[in-house]
Amino acid sequence: MSEVIWWKRGVIYQIYPRSYQDSNGDGIGDLNGIASRLDYLAGLGVDAIWISPFYPSPMADFGYDISDYCDVDPIFGTLQDFDRLVERAHGLGLKVILDFVPNHSSDQHPWFRESRSSRSNPKRDWYIWRDPAPDGGLPNNWVSNFGGSAWEFDASTGQYYYHAFLKEQPDLNWRNPEVREAMHEALRFWMRYGVDGFRVDVMWHLMKDEAFRDDPPNPGYREGWPDVQRVLQVNSADRPEVHEVVRGLRRVLDEFPDRVLIGEIYLPIERLVTYYGEDLSGAHLPFNFQLINAQWNAPTLASLIAEYEAALPPGGWPNWVLGNHDQKRIAARVGEEQARVAGMLLLTLRGTPTMYYGDELGIGAVTIPPDAVQDPWEKNEPGLGFNRDPQRTPMQWCPGEQAGFSSTKPWLPLSDHFREANVETLSKDPRSILSLYRALIAFRVQRPALRLGDLRLLPCGERVLAYERRLGDDRITVALNLSSEGQVVELSSRESHRVILSTYLDRQTEVATATVTLRPNEGIIIAA
Numbered sequence: 202m203s204e205v206i207w208w209k210r211g212v213i214y215q216i217y218p219r220s221y222q223d224s225n226g227d228g229i230g231d232l233n234g235i236a237s238r239l240d241y242l243a244g245l246g247v248d249a250i251w252i253s254p255f256y257p258s259p260m261a262d263f264g265y266d267i268s269d270y271c272d273v274d275p276i277f278g279t280l281q282d283f284d285r286l287v288e289r290a291h292g293l294g295l296k297v298i299l300d301f302v303p304n305h306s307s308d309q310h311p312w313f314r315e316s317r318s319s320r321s322n323p324k325r326d327w328y329i330w331r332d333p334a335p336d337g338g339l340p341n342n343w344v345s346n347f348g349g350s351a352w353e354f355d356a357s358t359g360q361y362y363y364h365a366f367l368k369e370q371p372d373l374n375w376r377n378p379e380v381r382e383a384m385h386e387a388l389r390f391w392m393r394y395g396v397d398g399f400r401v402d403v404m405w406h407l408m409k410d411e412a413f414r415d416d417p418p419n420p421g422y423r424e425g426w427p428d429v430q431r432v433l434q435v436n437s438a439d440r441p442e443v444h445e446v447v448r449g450l451r452r453v454l455d456e457f458p459d460r461v462l463i464g465e466i467y468l469p470i471e472r473l474v475t476y477y478g479e480d481l482s483g484a485h486l487p488f489n490f491q492l493i494n495a496q497w498n499a500p501t502l503a504s505l506i507a508e509y510e511a512a513l514p515p516g517g518w519p520n521w522v523l524g525n526h527d528q529k530r531i532a533a534r535v536g537e538e539q540a541r542v543a544g545m546l547l548l549t550l551r552g553t554p555t556m557y558y559g560d561e562l563g564i565g566a567v568t569i570p571p572d573a574v575q576d577p578w579e580k581n582e583p584g585l586g587f588n589r590d591p592q593r594t595p596m597q598w599c600p601g602e603q604a605g606f607s608s609t610k611p612w613l614p615l616s617d618h619f620r621e622a623n624v625e626t627l628s629k630d631p632r633s634i635l636s637l638y639r640a641l642i643a644f645r646v647q648r649p650a651l652r653l654g655d656l657r658l659l660p661c662g663e664r665v666l667a668y669e670r671r672l673g674d675d676r677i678t679v680a681l682n683l684s685s686e687g688q689v690v691e692l693s694s695r696e697s698h699r700v701i702l703s704t705y706l707d708r709q710t711e712v713a714t715a716t717v718t719l720r721p722n723e724g725i726i727i728a729a
């Protein structure tokens with residue numbers, strides 16, 4: 202097993218650094234805070250942490266607007282702190298993955314300041330500048346992902362610049378070889394610090410149509426949807442040329458041993474898998490977000506698992522994601538009871554699982570009062586239901602003051618439930634969701650079938666999702682009751698089976714023969 206590369210056998214855990222642990226009493230998490238919680242993470246059993254951006258930033262988009270790719274924002278600490286964090290993580294056997302944001306910088310980055318200073322500045326072409334249309338209007342119809350036109354007029358030089366997100370996040374011009382080289386150098390900078398890989402922000406956006414053709418209107422658009430969905434982003438994103446750029450990033454990672462390249466890509470399955478690249482020369486793990494938007498029922502989940510498995514290129518390693526800092530938390534989407542089933546699903550599917558901090562505590566919906574809203578997208582397009590603050594609230598460590606996150610009022614409110622749902626309290630409860638996550642991860646480590654085995658879906662009707670995982674003689678069956686009523690499942694063979702783990706953590710020694718009964722919202726793992 203140890204011959205298999207770490208990112209295939211491991212579990213990845215995402216940390217939103219503003220919200221993990223505050224060590225200096227400013228209400229915002231930081232690197233020393235994360236370092237102080239590495240023992241918890243090692244104990245949980247995860248193999249790698251991915252840390253969302255902590256680079257110098259004006260924080261218009263909370264760090265996804267970078268003003269220096271090779272440093273640490275003072276809010277989060279220093280390069281020395283980061284160095285120590287990596288050393289401690291590695292000492293505990295944890296890999297460290299960084300968030301790399303190559304599509305756009307901050308408008309305060311010195312590169313952009315130069316670029317906008319005059320049309321003849323050598324860095325002008327590092328960003329995407331266009332003349333106004335002949336009638337003086339916008340260069341084309343491209344829409345910002347955060348609402349409104351994606352073009353911002355710069356009066357002093359008389360041109361528009363393109364920003365796929367906020368106007369404070371101008372897009373870099375990846376057709377310019379100097380941009381590529383500068384960004385490649387940033388990757389090398391962090392890899393020399395021992396960083397084990399990168400999650401590349403909006404990978405499918407990196408190249409835009411060279412002729413700047415309009416995006417076609419989206420015939421399915423409905424009132425109340427975010428602005429960006431008015432168009433189909435087929436010219437502003439997911440261009441064929443992007444694969445060459447991804448290959449370039451991959452080549453840089455390959456200069457160092459055993460690094461992983463992950464891509465954030467929101468596309469349908471058949472487009473997503475193209476990001477593995479020709480002959481797997483692209484991303485090792487194009488993030489698979491299919492579970493995030495899926496209707497939570499057995500037939501839908503079964504068909505998307507089947508479609509994904511069938512679409513993978515030969516040798517392409519699968520991966521699954523249940524939540525992240527942009528998406529409603531899993532417990533808020535499917536409810537507290539199904540959140541346990543979802544955890545069992547994530548940790549028993551074939552491929553690398555990525556879990557989101559706090560999901561192991563079952564954090565659900567958190568109400569953000571209007572005067573506490575932080576998310577710039579919510580500020581741009583309020584009330585559509587896309588506020589990302591609820592999934593970014595502070596980690597809950599103990600029932601005491603500020604949940605142990607900080608000594609002062611945190612930058613976002615805590616969940617109302619933190620006194621019950623926190624690491625200290627849930628660790629003492631052998632039946633808690635945290636205990637379930639620990640058990641699932643530990644079990645995954647022990648069983649080669651779960652880490653590396655094949656997956657075969659089993660026919661199970663409308664309410665139960667079931668599959669078998671197998672590697673050589675190691676064989677495991679997973680049966681998940683997606684409904685709130687009891688279900689009887691027929692097992693495939695007549696030999697006796699043992700229930701190894703239930704999401705209720707209470708029937709570990711039970712022997713099942715031809716059938717097994719699942720209680721409402723129960724998932725079980727069975728082995729022969």
Ligand code: GLC
Pocket residue numbers: 262265266302366402403465526527
């Ligand atoms: C990605 C990030 C998101 C950010 C956006 C712009 O989707 O995950 O948080 O706002 O890119 O950088």
